[in-house]
Each structure stands twice: as C-alpha cells, then as structure tokens.
Amino acid sequence: MIETNDTLPVKEILTAAGPFIKAVVDTYVTPKLENLKKRFTLDYNKYHVPTEEHFSEYFYRTYKRVSIINTLVFNNSQRFIKDIYSPLTLIQKTEEKEIKHKIQSFPSELLNKYEKLLITDNAGMGKSTLVKKIFLDTIDEKKGIPLLIELRRLSKEKTIIAEIQEQLNSLAKDFNNSLLLELLTEGGFVIFLDGYDEIPLSDREIVTADLQSFISKATNNTFILTSRPENALKGFGDFQEVKIEPLKKKEAFELLRKYDKQGPVSTLLIKKLEETDMANISEFLTNPLLVSLLFTAFQHKQTIPFKKHIFYRQVYDANFESHDLTKGDSYTHDKYTKLEIDDFHRVLRHIGYSCLKDNQRIEFNKDEILALIRKAKIFCVDLNFNESDFLKDLLSTVPLFTQDGNYFRWAHKSLQEYFAAQFIYLDSKGQQSKILLQLYNNPSLDKFINILDLYYDIDTKTFRSTILFELLQLYKNYYNSTFQDKRYTITQEIISLRKEVCFLIEPFLFTMPNREGRIDHKELDEMIFKLGKNKRISGSLDSPNSDRQLCCLVCSDVKESMCNMLSSKLPNLFHQVPKINREKLVLNISHSLSNLYEPYMLNDKLEDQFNSNKNFDQVTNLIKTSKRRSSNIATNEALKLLEEIEEQINNEKSEDFLLDGI
Template identity: 30%
Template sequence: MNLSIGLALINTFKEPIFRKTKELSEEYAFIYKNGLVNYINNYYDKFSHIKTFIYRDQRVPFYDVYFPVSIQSNQKRITDIQELIDGQRFVAITGNAGSGKSMLTKHIFISNAQGCKSVPILVELRQLNNSDNTIEDLINSVITDNKISPSNKITNQILSEGNFIFILDGYDEIFSNNKQKTTAEIENFVDRYSNNKFLITSRPGAGIESFQRFNNYNISPLDDTEISDFINLQFDKHENKEIANKIISEIGKTSNKHYKHYLSSPLLLSMFIFTFNNYPELPKQQSRFYWNVFETLCTRHDSFSKTGGWQHERRSGLKNEELEKILFWLSYITLFEGKYSFDYQSLSYAIKKIIDKFNINADIDNIIYDLNISLSILIIDGIVYTFPHKSIQEYFAASLIKSLDDNQKQNVYTEKFKKLLLLSNGGNTNFYKICMELDKIYFLKYFLLPEIKSRFRLDIEGDFDKMNYVFEFLNLKLGFVKFNKRYSLKSVTYNSADIVSVVRDGMTFLNIFKTIDEIITGNIDFEYYLNNKGEEILNNGIDKEVLIGIEDLKETVVTNVITNHKVIKDFSNIYNEIRDRIKNFENSLVVEQQGTLDLLDI
C-alpha cells in the first residue's frame, strides 16, 4: 500500500479543511485527519491495481487497462471528464450496462488523489438500501474512520470548505421504496455542501435527470478507432500481441458490421477478447456473449492470461451442469432481492438453500471456492463477493427463467416482474433485453406487452395531441442552455420506466434538436421568457440551463416555438415510432407463436 498518497493529499488540504475548526481538540483532530488518510490509502490501494474481466487471476496496474471513455451531451463528445467536473462541479453521467461507469469512477478517484486536486469520497449508493443511515451518516463514517462524530458542527465546517469531490455511484441501484427519501437526502446534501464537486452515475431510466443542479451527460459508445485502441491496450503487456491483430481483423470484416453495436460496450468487447480463442466469430445476440463467456470459464478459463490454457482444481467435485444450476438459481434469487454482492454468511445461506432443494452433495466452502477461484464468476472485493458485472447476474437469471415450464414462466413474468418494478429504481433495461432475446414469446406475452399497453395510449390521432401526449407520457423536459449570450436546446430528458426504454431503444431526438434550434435563433421573446424563468434557472459557473416541460406549453411564447409545424411533426413522429414498435412486438409475438405451433405439428 502506498501510504504516502493519503498523507500527501490530506497534508495538501490540511489548512483549508481545518481552518474553521479551531475548537477541534487534538484528539478529535486526530480522528478526522487519520480517518481521511486511512480512507484514501485504502481505496487508492484497492483501485490502483485491479482485476478485470480479462485479467482475473492477478491485480494489474489500473492505467495498464483503463480506457478513457467519452461522454456526450447534445451530440458533443467530451474526453477530459476531470476538466469538465472541475469547471461545472455538478455532473451526472448515465451509461448502459458495461459502458465503463465503474472504471470511470475509479479513474476520477485515483486522479484526484494522485494529483492532490480534491479529496475524493466514493459513495456506493446501494449501501443505503439496507440501512437506516443517511448519505451524510455514510460520509461521516468515512471521514472519522467509522468513529462517532464528535460534533455535527465540526463535520459541517470540514465539508463546507469545498475541498472534496463526492463520487455518488449507482443511483439506479437504490431500491424504489428508498428512492424518494434518498433522492431528497442527496439533494439536501449537495445543496448544503455545494462548494464541493459532485459526480453521480446511473444506468438510464432511473430518473437521474431530475437532480436540479446537475448537468446531464451520457457515456458515448466506442467508435471503430476506439474499439481498436481498446483491444491494443489490453494486449500491450501480453506476450502474444498478435492476437490483438486477429481480433481487430475479425471485427473489421464486412460481414460483421451489423454486430459492431455490441462491441461499442467495453464490457462486451472484453468478453469477446476473453472468449476469442474458443469462439473467434461474433455472435448475433448479446446473450450469446454471456454463454460463450461462461463456457470459456468452465473449460479453459486461464487461456488469456496464462499460456497453455490450464485449469484450476475443482474442489467441489461438481460437474459444469451442477455449478451452472447453482449459479442460475443464485442469480435469480438475488437479482429479485436487489442484491449482487454478498458477505460470506449470506452467500453460504443462499447456496445452502439451493443445494438442499436439488439434493446436490457438495461442501459449501468448496462450492464458493470453485465459483471464486476455479471459475472466477464470483470475485472478492474486500470481504464481499460480487459478480464481475451486474449483467452477468442478469444473464444467468434470464437463463433460469427460460428453462422454466409455461406455468412457471407466466408466474415469474407477471408476479415476480411486477415486484421487481416496485422494488427497483430503474436500471433493468439490460435484463429485459436479455429476457427478450432468450425467451421472446413468453416475455412479450406475459410481461412487456401487457405492461406497455397499460401505460401507452395507442388511439391518439392528431399531431398536436400526439405531441402533448409524448410530453406527458415521457415526463419530457427540454433543457435550454445560454452560452455566449445565445440559448440553444442542450438536452431532452425524460423519466420513464425500463420497459419504455426497451421500446424506445435506439430512438433519437436529433431532429427535434435541429428544428428547435433553428426556430429560437434570434427569438427575443423566447429568450426573455427563459431569462425570467427564475425558479428553473441553474447556474454552475459556466452556463444557465432552463427546463421546459408540459406545464410551460400553456404559455404563448413557448407555444409559438413548440407548436411550430415542424416541431409538432417531429414529436408526432416520436409518438408514431413508439406506437409502431408496440404493434411490431404484437405482430412478432403472433408470428413466433404460429411458427412454433407449425413446427410442432411437423
């Protein structure tokens, strides 16, 4: 452990952090300073060398494998995310499963600690799910090394000086029954300590756009050049660098151009690299990636990082099929409980329930050893076991559901999925997509179509009515930003359920951006309206942002912009596309069911 990192960082900020705390006794000063030093050292050691999906058996230097993703807003790509945070101070980043959010948060932590820029505090928001603690309690336990705070006043003074960067990771992982409370706590915390910098991350669809102070960005998919650069980086220290060229060549084939959207995700690209020796061709479906990974783990799991493709000992004595059954049920049970990390006791308890039900004869400790060491499908993070990524758990759970009989599936898709909707706070889009790939008929029949048709009206005809309904259905907000004395449409944000995100997958508001920007150029009345919409104006030191929603449509000056025939038509087309996709799902269900019946009769 590099003990100098935490000490150097806190010594840099010692005076500004403690300048207002003259009443702090030496004993309490030691608690605060020592707590922060220990915290920074611990997390720096944890993040500076990591295991990845490709390098699972050894910790490698973080920057040997870290690939800097880009983020975007209003079609503008941004590569220097640290500079963005330094300038704007309140940044919200949304990314799909495997897009690189976790690696990005590690990078922000390391770069701030190494460069003595700000004191980084990482808060995994899921820690608040099974606790009565507030976010402030959680942060207070960090800076006092889990000791009781001697004074809330002193803590307030330490945090109010503006020397911290708070990395709030995984907003989508907050349970829905905690969402309102935790969201209010986060907003109150940010307001109280607004001199600091804040980064919050989430999967899409969890409502992260609702945070008033934050500017919203999405992680950009990897483009062709970045895909090649990512592959070369992973093989930079590998003894057989020629594999990188073979992988790049395979991806570059004209016949594979339709599959590249899978590889724009760093996680899925890592999976393809990992499985390349066994499966050198690109699969057509995302779910097949996960199967290839599991099969590779079960057969030649060390083939990437070690020459010769040797296998670890299987201590449990179980066959692949038995380990697969345990994994599938473990994933299914824990996913619907909202968990993908476990301490030893909870993991042992869950596995015991499974092996008892199926009369699997094996020692629990040996099963955990095989899942962790032999297969590396569960990894240890401190004293906690986790899946390499939540999407792995989602794939195993979806595979389990696919294996059930018709009545069991109907029960899962109606009862269990409804509970999942109530329990979770977004972030299930990837799970739903995998379910649709693996089990399309039953997923559409019992879950997606009933749910989306209960939410979305299919009978609206007029273009103006369609536009109003899109605003209402998606809780749509148009974000206008003033920069260099001119307003432009920066963002279109919406707070919609995961199932709506599945239906809307790939849709864009690009035409609306272009049309509205053309209309508002030189519109003095509209600019005056935005300037005076005080309660909605955000000031982050660079831009002013005003959010326009359905409640503004009654204002004449807004109506004159939004009801322009081009804008109405663009929104009408959004409605039509959503409706057409729902109808296509219905037609697809009919075709799939009839095809199945026809083949069964042969």
Template identity: 30%
Template sequence: MSGNTLDWNKVAVDLVQKNLDRLITGIYKVSTDQYKQLQIRTRKAFETYLVKAIEKYSKVRTLINRSEPVNLYDFYVDIDLVFNGSVIDTKNIDRLLNINKNLMILGSGGTGKSTLFKHLFLNAIETTSKIPIFVQLRNINENNFSLEDCIYESLSTLGFCLEKEYFIRSLDKVDYIFLLDGFDEVDDDKKPKLITEIINMTTKYSNNYVLVSSRNFDNFSMGWDNFFELKMVPLNKDKAIELIEKIRFEEEVKEKFKKQLSEKLFEQHESFCSNPLLLTLMLMTFDEFSEIPDKIHIFYGQAFDVLYHRHDALKPGFKRPRKTKLASDEFRRVIEAISAFSYLEKVISFDNDKLIEYINKAKKLESLNFEATDYKSDLVEAVCILLLDGLKYTYQHRSFQEYFTARFVSRQTDELQTTLLHRLFKERRSVQDKVLDLIFDMDKYKMEKNIIVPTLRQVRDLSRASTEKKFYLNFLQNYYKLLEMHFFVRKDGRIVVFPHFISLENNLVTRIINFVVEKYMNVDFRNYRFKAIFDSVEDAFNELKIGTICTNKTVDDIKTNLNEKIKHRKPPRYIIVTANYLENEESHDLIMELSSHIKFAVNSALTILDQIEREHEERYSLEELFQVGK
C-alpha cells in the same frame, strides 16, 4: 498517467499537509495548547483514509486476472467523454473540474464508469490539492443511509477515525472532490431522496466538486439543474487495440486477436469491440470460438462456458479445481436462479449469509445436491462470476446478473414466465437494464405469446371508439391519470414548456407499449415528445390555451405563482399538476397535441400487434407439425 513507481503514500501525506491548517481551523475551536494534539489526530485520520483508499482503488481483480488483483494502470486505457459535442480527455481530472463543479458521467453497462472513477480518484491525489472521496452509492440500499451517512461510512471503513460531526464541519472549509459511483444501483424508491440530498450538498457546500456516475436512464437529468452531463465515448479501434495490448493474457492468443481486430473484427462487431467489458470477454472466448455471435445472449453464454472451463490466464496449465463437481448446465441453472432471486429483490451485493440463503433456495428449486459453501467457493474462486469486495459479494459486472436472470425467466413455464414478465415490466429500472431485451432475444415468440399480445389486445379492446380521436382519448383516460405541465426557466429567461403524462396503476401497459415500439421499430418514441419555448408565461398560456386544463386553481392564480417563481428563479422548474385534464372538451385538441409521442407509440404498437397476430396464425403448432403424414 501514474505507474507502479509512484510513492503513493508520500503523495497522500503531502496532500493532507497542504490542507491541514484549513482542516483544523474549520473543524475545531481550540486554544493554542490543543492545536498540536488535534493536528496529529486530524492528519492521521485523513492520511489513513487516503493510503487505504489508494491501496483499495489502485488494485483491481478482473475476469482475466482472477488469482490476484493487478495494478489499475497495468490495463487502464483513458476513456473519453463527450460534452456539448466536444470530446473531453480524462487523463487529468482538472479537465473535467474546469467544465463545472457538478458533473454527471453517463454510460451504458461495461463502458468502464467505475474504473474511470478509480482513475480520477488517484489522479486527483496526484495532481490536485483537493481531497477526493470515493463513495459507492449502492451502500445506501442496505443500510438506509442518508448521503452524509454513506460518505462517512466510506471514510470510516478505510480507517478514518474522526467523529462524523467533525468531518461535516470541514465540508465548507476544505475543497473535496466527491466521486459518487453508481447512482443507477440505488433502489428506485430511494433515488428521489438521494437526488435532493446531492443537490442540497452542492448548494450548501458549493466549494466542493461532485461527480456522479450512472447508467443512462429515463429522467435521470430531471431536477439536476446545477449539473452538467457528460457521456462515455465508446472505444475506437486504436483504444480497443491498446486495451488488448495491456491485458495480461496468453501472448499467442493476444497477437492473433489483435491482428483480426485490426483487419476486420472491429468493423464487423463494433458494438462489442467498443465496450471494454465485452471486448475483454471477446478475447477470452476467441481461443474457444472462431465466430463472434451477433446476439448478445449467445455471446454471454460462450463467455460463461469459457469462465467455467478455461485455465487461469496468468497460470497456463493450471486449472483451479471446483468443489461442487456439478456439470456446467447444472452449475448454470443454480447461478441463473440466484441471479433471478437477487435481481427481483433489487440486491446487487450481498453478505455471506444472504448469498448462502440464495444458493440454498436455488439448490432446492433445481433439485440438486451439493454443499452451499462449496458452490459459493466455486462462484468466487474457480468460475469467478462473483467477487469478494470487503465483506460483500458482488458480480464481476451487473450485466452477468441481468444475463442469468433472463436465462432463468426464459426457461420457465408459460404461466410462471407470464407472472415474472409482469413483475419485470412493472419494476423495469432503466432503459439500460437489459433483462427484458435479453429475454426477447432468447425467445421472442414466447414473450409475444405470454405478455405482448395479451396486453396489446387489452388496449385495443378497452379503447374501442367510433373515431380515431375518441379511441385515443379513451386510451389516455384508461392509462394516464395525471398530466403535469413543466415550466423550465432557461438562463436567457425564456420559458420551456413540456408535458409529462403519468400512468399510475396501469404503468405495465404503457411500459410494454414503449418496449414494443423500441424493439420492433428501433425507434425511441420519446423523440416525438412535445416541447415549446416562449418569451413569457403569458405567451405560453395564451398560445397553448393551458387554461383549458387547469381545473384546480384559477388561471390568474397559476400565472401569478409562476411569474413569482420565475422572478426569483427558485426553483427554475415549476410544475402544474392536473388529474382531470380530459373533463373539459375544449382541452381535447391541446391534449392531442401535447401527447403526440404517446399517440405515435400506441398507433405503432397496434400496427405491430396486427403483424404479430398474422405471424402466429401462420405458425404451425408442434402438434400439427408431428401430425403431418398421418
């Protein structure tokens, strides 16, 4: 692993020189006389980008190192990945590139995906002859960029001076490593187009390597058939201690924390200690709070208190003055409102004007008096909830936005919270998005009263029937409008068949049911999904009686179409869509089998509803409580 002594500029120059001839012959069609001039221009473009990118990605400003960015390798600890049950060391990027040219790196919030990608970018420059390009995919949101636009913007903002058309021409002549960071930060409505563009790029320019990072979320892998999936491995105790040793912090506090981490703290709070972000926050709160809370929202509350009150970790005794003079609860209410506004608009980074707009809206909502520019300064310089990255402001970590949004929603009136919860459930971005989980933990009773109980009662009332089977078929009729049958061709030629029931207008109901099952039973209902493997399309149709749900085309036409697709293996996945899958009574037994996971979720949710209703009946209202003894 590289330290501060490496001459990065020289490494960058050498890397460009290794690729220069192929770059020029790939980009230009020129005479010998023009070659030297173009050589100078091309070398300058790539060297400038790499040198500036090295400067940008090798220095990091963190929660602890607030006053100035520090070298990445001053605190970086190697993150392991797991692939097909094997642990992959990421010290050298070649260990990843040898697995496959196209990789997904998946992990939950705070596990260090972006930090890993910065390391891989630097390591690629140091140890390979390939040119790495680091791309923050969230830039697609604000500018309505295509993938090519986003990549070129990443280059040009760091001094790359060749025209876009020349760069595009080089894509099949030089080996690039594209590090596409933060797929989960792309707006949902832009994701399908982006997936198509990424897949097309890997096909058209198959000489290159493409690594994509993202939080885990539903259906992330669907359609990414030329990508291999690797998952971030949580820190073990040794790596957690190594990270604490590297962090620049008050030595006395570090030693006490390391001692407890080694003795019992890691085992007691492994879910916190194995996450780099949460472990860092634990260190920061350790000196202020003797106990680590079990609930994550209490922990984040403590972290905010420390960020708001504590001195600079690198400058003992120095406390950066705040300009707004707001009390901590007032300051917190404003950042909660800012977070809710931006979260609901799906904004995760903002320019100066947008941030000032959010601050002024929050100021008006909370009826507080301060200057918006002063509050912005405190957010960035004193409390350090936000970072200035170029011309954009971003959260130190997205989990802060989620925490403050949850706080905002939790303190609203029943009427407003109900409205906000409906919107949050309809727009929930992924299973890794923690806003709804945090709201549930902050005030479970209020969330039950305002959305869970009314929604489940609606399901129970609208689907009433004389038999369980009819009740369940009524539920499907009410909430699932389409059935897709997916046929996926494995490398061995066998056919994997699985259904995908799609809810349209009423996706709110199905999402709430899924949420309830996961929160109350700690069960992922998706594990109950139907899937079957067959030797041929004919076997699949015969054994499953798929013909009973094919209403738009004849069965023979569908079989012929499928077999033709499979024969040419383009694409390896084929889908039959039917909107009237319940019309034919002969299909009902098949539908019951295909939708077993949904049946499990509905039955479980309604059993939970009965339990909640009993608990609410037994709960004293506040009025009854104060009337005792009258």
C-alpha cells in the same frame, strides 16, 4: 502522474503514490483540520477529532483498491487500471449542440464549470471505471480531497455520513461524525457517488432524501454521481447530466490490444472482426464491457458470438474451464464443489434470480451470500455441495464474484442479470410470461431493461407474445383514441406524425426568463414537483416577448425505455426523428402564457391555438426537440406486427397445436 506497468507490484505502486498522497494531505487536509480544531470547545478530546492519519490511511487503502481493475478478461491476475484504461468521452447536450469532453486526466474544466456532475449511461459503458480513474487523478494531480462512496452500501439504516465515517475510521481511532460533517461543509472535497441505480428499491426513497440533504449541506464540494438511467434521478435536477460516448471501432480495437499487450489473441480477433459483417457485431464494439467480454469469449473459443447471452455463456465457460498457463494448457483448476459446468450454472441462475427478487442487490456480507447459496442448493435438489466451497469457487476457480473487505459482490451487475434471465427461461416452470409481464409493468422498469434485453435474444418468441404484444396493443389503443375530431382540415399524415411523436409522453408548455435572464431552478423544480410526474427540461422556444421564452417539457412514461431497447432490435418498427433546428421554430399565437412557470398541458382539442393549422407542425417539431428518444414507432409496421403476433398467439391456443403432424 504515476506510470505503471504489468510487472510493477502493488506495493511499489503504493510507494510511488506516497508523495502524491502526502501532498494532498499537506495541501488540503492539514489546513482544514487546523481550522476545525481552533473552533472546538474543550469538551472534544483529541481522540474524537479527525486526523491526518485517518485520511492518509484511507487514501492508501482506496488507492490500492481502485488501482487494480476487476474484469473477467484477466481472471485472477492483477492488472492496473492505468495500463488498460482507454480514454472515454463524456457528451454534454445543450439546446444548440453537443459538447464533448475526453477524459484523459482530471477533468478540471468540466468540474470547475459544473460542480455537480451526473454521469448516466447503460450497462457496461464504463461509469465505475471512469470514477476510479478520476479518483486516482484527483490524488496524482493534487486536485482536492477525494472520497469514493459506493451507493449500494447505503440503506434506511446507514446514512452517507455513517458510510464516510466508516471509510475514514481506522480501527483504533474513531472520531465524531458531527465533526466530519463540519469538515465537509468547509469544502475542498471531490465526492464520488457511484451506482445510484444499485441502491435497493426498498431503501431508495429514504437514501435519496439523505443524499439530497447531505449535498445541500456540503455545497462547497464537487460531486460526481453515476447511474444507469433512472426516473428517480429527477431528484438531482441541479446536477449537469452527461453521457459516455459509444466507442468508435478504432477505440474498441485499441482496447482489445491492451488486453494482451498487442499479442496473438487481439491480433487474430481484430483480423476476424475486420473480415466480419460489422452490422451484426457493431453494437458490441461500442460498449467497453462487451468489448472485454468479446475478448474473453474469443480467447476461450476463437469464435465471435453475435448475441449478448451467447457472449455471457462463453465468458462463463471461459472462467469455469480456465487453464493455468503457468502449468501448461492441460491444467485446469479443480473446483472445491466438484460440480460440473452445467450444474454450477444452474446454481448461479437461482442466485441471480434471487438477487433480482431482492431489489436487484448485487453485494452481500458473508452470512447473506451463504444464505443465497443455501437457498439455491435447496432449489437444486439433486446437487450435493458445501455452501462455503461454492463461495470459494466463486472467488477463485470460477471468479464471477469479488471480495472487498467484508463484502462479496458480482464482478459486474450484468452477470447477475444474465443469470436471472437464464433462470426465467430455463427454471421458472412455465411462469415465463407472468414474470416478464410483471417486470414490464413494474414502476421501476428501468432497472430491469438489461434483463429484458438479454431475455429478448434468449427467447424472442415468448418476449413477442407478452411484452411486445402488450406494448403494441397499448400503441393501437392510444393511436385510435386521440385526435379523432373530424373537423380537422390538416392531413392525416400530419396528425399521425403528432400521434407517433407523443406516444408514451405528455408534453406541456410554460414560460420562463429568456436565455439572457437567470433561470430560477427553485421555481422550475417546484413546478415539476406539483405536477407529480417524472419530467425533465429538454427543449425551448423563443416567445414573442423579448424577456421570456416558451419552453416545452415532456412527461415520459417509464415504458419509453422499452421503446429505446427495442429500436435497435426491430429497426423496421421504428423510424428516426430528424433533428430540428429549434431556432427556426416560430409559433403563431395570440399571446404567450401569462404566468412564469405555469404549466400548460398540450391536448388534442381543435379549438386550442396550439393545434391550429398554422401551429400544428411547429408544435410537433417543438415536442421532438424535447424528447429523449430519437425514434418513433412506425404506425403501419406496428399494426402489421400486432396482427402477426395475435395470429401466433391464437395458433398456440389451439388444442392441437403440439399434436399436429404426429
């Protein structure tokens, strides 16, 4: 393992990595190439065969790139990922329990058991950082041949094989990509597929099909796929899903200390945090990105911001007004554009919103990023600056973008989302409600949750009268339209709980072989595909037949992600679902579902045996075990809040609303 410190130059890091890279090439690459060459016909000349040099050059180049951490905390200074990485923990949920895997080195045990790993979590939880760390560990510990693919680079025109070939090709020694595929099918590679959620929506279907085809052909390799939660991930059902455990307070403080090597900023910040009401700040201390933003914001202003958008504004201010400490506190970098802080912010807002409209793209070539800046300049008619100068500022004096070869990208996707949310609020000229509802009703709502999360704090009033109003209306209509049969003899409280549990989901049952038997994933996937909806396996129940088990799946509406977001902001509107011991659930049914993998949709009919007095509670509990969301809307609170918002909207529609009292 290579040890690093802040004073060690990048050149020395690569020198130290040399023996490890050579060992990976000698151990894994050379034998595979020799085997491959033996199978060639004479039609292939030596310049079309991948070589050890291709891989060595790629390993050196990528090792250097991923070793250096890009974070807003350090502005333009270089810091190594190994110096500031605080071990993250992956949580694997099974039917019985949660299994935790702390990632301090290459996760051999986890990847030996699950050769296909899907890491999903929300913005800023450290997915890409974790991928870079494991990439370095793969080389340092000689665990295989690592390939890091940033999925945002793939498109309708660019396949994953083309991207791998581009990464491995040196300028003068191109090779045939069919030979590369031959090499990959032999196995021994650790392939990192980072940022599925960053694939442009317009290319998503074709890129997904290409990825699935590639994975099916290269089954002898290990795959690690990362993404924010996306319904489209159902296409990777054979991947074992894990999440990143939120940081504990102790871990957050440890991370803060690493940012300035236990210096005065982290010492004072931690002291203030310990004196602060942690209920107001606890969410931010669980997320590595927000911990870093907290450090940056506090370093600039020595105050603790309590809302995300204030975080981002202080981070922006800190980067715009950054002082060069080598020249004294009074020295501030001149801006190439000569723009003032608020004017620069206005241009960035337009760029952020343009990225939102362009399928949430965050990476561009030079012509594309200059075109975005030019478009923003036209929008900001009173500002005069040169597009190239603005790009220089974005890369150096206000470093909110990074450059990777010919590509330019936001330092973090959440920055783009912050500026897009600010544009909707400040620059959309009365179109805020229409834009919010368009995002809320988009089939890909998952992609916009972080923007809407930020917008809620920026403009709660408009959010309430648009998105929250529609969601509560939807709940009211749903609540009043199901389980209305007057012949039910169970209590309204029990019926109401079933309604709350089933909001925004459609549960169904089916049978499959019991735990001791082998689950036929192909049969399962075909069943889900035929239903044509986004579903996932999430709970099961033993049936009276010893060779089968009765399972429950839920079909989740995309709007369920909105409930997840709101549950932390409006705790009174939701109540937690208590954990259910699945082993104690017993259904009183006359027969189990006869055919394996034959879905049976649950309904509200009194005649259905699953709605009998004996089974009603148990079925509700079974559905609870199958839900991703751990909280339900509280009916009384929901209806009360809906009335308040309706009154607010009616008052604002009054002709005299803005004139009263003048």
